[in-house]
Amino acid sequence: MTHLDRSSDTDTTAAAHRASDAAALARRDFLTWVGASSLLALAAPGCALGPSGPRRAADAMNVGQLELAARAKLDHDAWLYLAGGADDERTVARNVEAFREIGIRARRLVDVSSVDTSVELFGVTHRTPILLCPVGFQQLFHREAEVVSARAAAARRHGMILSSVSNRSVGEVARTGVSPLWFQLYPTTDRRITQGLLQRAEDAGCEVVVLTVDAPVLGNRERQHTKLADMLAMGDLPLGNYEGFGEIENEFDPTMTWDMVDWLHDHCDMRVVLKGVVTAEDAELAVARGADGLVVSNHGGRQEESDRATIECLPEVVAAVDGAMPVLLDSGVRRGTDIFKALALGADAVCVGRPYIWGLAGFGQPGVEHALDLLDAELVRIMRLAGVTRIADIDAGFVTG
Numbered sequence: 001m002t003h004l005d006r007s008s009d010t011d012t013t014a015a016a017h018r019a020s021d022a023a024a025l026a027r028r029d030f031l032t033w034v035g036a037s038s039l040l041a042l043a044a045p046g047c048a049l050g051p052s053g054p055r056r057a058a059d060a061m062n063v064g065q066l067e068l069a070a071r072a073k074l075d076h077d078a079w080l081y082l083a084g085g086a087d088d089e090r091t092v093a094r095n096v097e098a099f100r101e102i103g104i105r106a107r108r109l110v111d112v113s114s115v116d117t118s119v120e121l122f123g124v125t126h127r128t129p130i131l132l133c134p135v136g137f138q139q140l141f142h143r144e145a146e147v148v149s150a151r152a153a154a155a156r157r158h159g160m161i162l163s164s165v166s167n168r169s170v171g172e173v174a175r176t177g178v179s180p181l182w183f184q185l186y187p188t189t190d191r192r193i194t195q196g197l198l199q200r201a202e203d204a205g206c207e208v209v210v211l212t213v214d215a216p217v218l219g220n221r222e223r224q225h226t227k228l229a230d231m232l233a234m235g236d237l238p239l240g241n242y243e244g245f246g247e248i249e250n251e252f253d254p255t256m257t258w259d260m261v262d263w264l265h266d267h268c269d270m271r272v273v274l275k276g277v278v279t280a281e282d283a284e285l286a287v288a289r290g291a292d293g294l295v296v297s298n299h300g301g302r303q304e305e306s307d308r309a310t311i312e313c314l315p316e317v318v319a320a321v322d323g324a325m326p327v328l329l330d331s332g333v334r335r336g337t338d339i340f341k342a343l344a345l346g347a348d349a350v351c352v353g354r355p356y357i358w359g360l361a362g363f364g365q366p367g368v369e370h371a372l373d374l375l376d377a378e379l380v381r382i383m384r385l386a387g388v389t390r391i392a393d394i395d396a397g398f399v400t401g
């Protein structure tokens with residue numbers, strides 16, 4: 001199988017274009033790193049940080065510092081695969097910046113000695129509203145891949161969404177005890193294989209399938225290297241969920257339409273959540289077609305260069321759904337305050353992608369656990385500072401604009 005979150009572009013024009021832009025991209029890479037990422041890392045007074053970030057996971061004061069460690073440890077191609085986005089990566093940056101443009105309206109004189117961060121999704125109580133996003137090919141970041149992230153999520157009691165293009169199978173990941181475990185689906189055009197994937201997810205105990213709807217084709221990821229394709233072709237990167245299905249011809253299904261929601265309901269018993277909805281129009285269609293939930297996501301800025309942060313898309317989606325189903329958000333979440341703002345604007349829960357992978361790449365399981373601990377602690381702190389003790393009580397009155 002060729003794959004998704006890697007460049008399939010072997011076109012020579014594009015290669016020439018890439019070469020001529022190398023200097024500009026390197027400059028942009030540096031600026032993105034210094035400007036967007038390290039702002040978080042540098043914001044930690046009193047913490048002696050070398051250019052490689054903290055020496056132990058526990059020394060990281062925020063997830064930005066884990067990013068420094070990941071960057072220092074990762075092979076360059078793996079780093080580009082993780083960090084990269086579409087076109088000029090403005091959407092990657094916008095996802096983060098837009099959170100900073102929203103203010104928090106804190107209330108005073110509230111007893112915040114006890115804070116409850118639990119949320120209920122599809123009848124299941126989650127200890128925290130922070131879930132792990134589906135991130136494919138985690139063997140690029142750690143030898144034991146998704147199993148390590150799952151162990152950390154299990155230890156810290158976070159829900160996890162496993163990518164269909166994980167290196168380890170959904171059955172193996174489920175055996176870590178991570179719960180709830182949801183399964184993300186990229187359907188191939190061969191629906192028999194799709195059905196096989198659904199069966200494996202159900203056998204592993206998944207109660208939710210997350211259909212990614214923002215990838216009819218791969219986004220234009222100019223920094224992503226074809227080495228990934230070579231590794232896949234050589235069998236260096238196993239695809240745990242697809243074992244035994246033979247060669248997969250189509251990595252994307254550009255023919256997929258809203259009928260897929262019916263198809264999924266007809267072919268599995270899992271709840272169907274659509275990941276990648278960013279407009280009111282599609283949110284209304286999702287309700288009309290009987291989807292069970294939505295993730296407002298732009299794939300971390302890796303698909304279309306929309307110049308819209310997901311936090312900017314969230315209000316119209318929430319308004320259109322009007323409470324009919326849970327709405328989650330991902331992309332650009334780096335701080336507990338970002339989570340607080342998303343919850344205030346109507347998200348029922350949030351997912352994080354790159355931040356836990358920074359922990360994974362930098363320090364393995366302790367790194368993922370620490371990334372989750374930092375975000376949990378930051379959320380609890382901002383709830384206390386803003387004078388609110390339950391997730392359900394965080395409403396639009398707590399934010400500006």
Ligand SMILES: Cc1cc2nc3c(=O)[nH]c(=O)nc-3n(C[C@H](O)[C@H](O)[C@H](O)COP(=O)(O)O)c2cc1C
Nearest residue numbers: 082133134135136163212299300331332352353354
């Ligand atoms: C390296 C990488 C691989 C990803 N793989 C998948 C995938 O297999 N399936 C999917 O639906 N989304 C995938 N995503 C998108 C994430 O699920 C999520 O939408 C995004 O990472 C959120 O943005 P953030 O990284 O800024 O938190 C991937 C993202 C990254 C960074």
